[in-house]
Every structure is written in C-alpha cells, then in structure tokens.
Amino acid sequence: MSTEAPKAALRLGLTGGIGSGKSTVAGLLAEAGAAIIDTDAISRALTAPGGAAMPALREAFGPTLVAADGGLDRAAMRSAVFADPAALLRLEAILHPMIGAETERQAHLAAPDHALLVFDVPLLVESGRWRARVDRVLVVDCETETQIQRVMARSGWTREGVEAVLRKQASRAQRRAAADVLIHNEGLDLVALRGQVLALMQHWGFMER
Structure with a gap:
C-alpha cells in the first residue's frame, strides 16, 4: 500500500x-x-428566484431590479451597471464573496476525483x-x-x-x-x-x- x-x-x-x-x-x-467550476452558473444560481444573494441585492438596489419571479432582472441590472460604475461596485461587493465561497466548495468536492x-x-x-x-x-x-x-x-x-x-x-x-x-x-x-x-x-x- x-x-x-x-x-x-x-x-x-x-x-x-x-x-x-x-x-x-x-x-x-x-x-x-x-471538472468544470463555472462562475457564471454560480452567479446565476445565486441570483435566481430564492437565490442566496437576492435578499442583499434587493436591499442594495431596491425592488425595481427584481423580476416578477423573485430573481434578479438581469437586463435591468446590466443597464444599471453600464450607466453607473458605482452600481457595479455594489453588485460585485455582494456577489464576489459568495461566488468565491461556492467556487471553493465545488472545487473541494471535485478534487478527490479529478x-x-x-x-x-x-x-x-x-x-x-x-x-x-x-x-x-x-x-x-x-x-x-x-x-x-x-x-x-x-x-x-x-x-x-x-x-x-x-x-x-x-x-x-x-x-x-x-x-x-x-x-x-x-x-x-x-x-x-x-x-x-x-x-x-x-x-x-x-x-x-
């Protein structure tokens, strides 16, 4: 052995x-x-209806950027961050730590087999x-x-x-x-x-x- x-x-x-x-x-x-760890897919999951990031995003940006299904209105958010660099910084401050944590969690799970x-x-x-x-x-x-x-x-x-x-x-x-x-x-x-x-x-x- x-x-x-x-x-x-x-x-x-x-x-x-x-x-x-x-x-x-x-x-x-x-x-x-x-093993593929897709940060875009992680971001979409965090901002989907019921996603872990949605409470903080609603608090930071208000209900106008929340879609009818409770997820992030991605088109509206895209327009907001293109128009206002400060909005992009607020968005990143919320999402990046959460994406980083989930990325490492997935990597840890995948590492023994890949x-x-x-x-x-x-x-x-x-x-x-x-x-x-x-x-x-x-x-x-x-x-x-x-x-x-x-x-x-x-x-x-x-x-x-x-x-x-x-x-x-x-x-x-x-x-x-x-x-x-x-x-x-x-x-x-x-x-x-x-x-x-x-x-x-x-x-x-x-x-x-």
Missing part, C-alpha cells in the same frame, strides 16, 4: 472575451475528464484576484469581428450592444498577456478545436498519447 499523499489537482483558470468560444472549450475539457479543476471565469483578467487562485491560465482568443458576429448570431444582440460589452471587458492584448496557454479560436471547426484541447490535455499529462 502506497504511503504517498495524493497529488493535488491542477487548478486551471479558463477565460476569454464574449464570443471567443470559451464555453465550448470548457465543454471539451469536461468531455476529456476535467486531476484537473477548470475554473471557468469570464472576467478572470479583469478581477485581479483570480490569478493567485489558479496554477495556470488558459485564454481562448479570436478576432474582435469574429466575437461580434458570433454573439449577434447566437443572441440576437445589435452590433452596438456587443461592442458596449467588449469595451467593458479586458482587451485581447490584456488577456493574451495574462495567458500561460492560448487557444486561437479563429477559423476552427469543432473537430479542430477539440484536437487543440486534447493536445493540451496530453501535454499536461492528463491523457495518454
């Missing part, structure tokens, strides 16, 4: 701008055996806090025009709406500078993208060649 302590799971931060294909890469990593923990964090670069929490950062990148076209096609947003979101996010250069590993998701079909993900998994020793 081995007396060696089990090897700690590798903590990978995954990020990318809107429309970059980050969520697709997360799905491919999950297919290959990684060698790779992937923290899917859209605003990893912008937050300034995540780099110290992960061992490596994987950035999914593509051309800005590609981002715009993808989001318009999938979400029905206007070009102006997508561009407004892009202006609030870190620049491509900032994300690329933060990357330990980069996937340039430009002109790749799903098969080619899967090949890049599997090659990374092999390089890191999580899959046999």
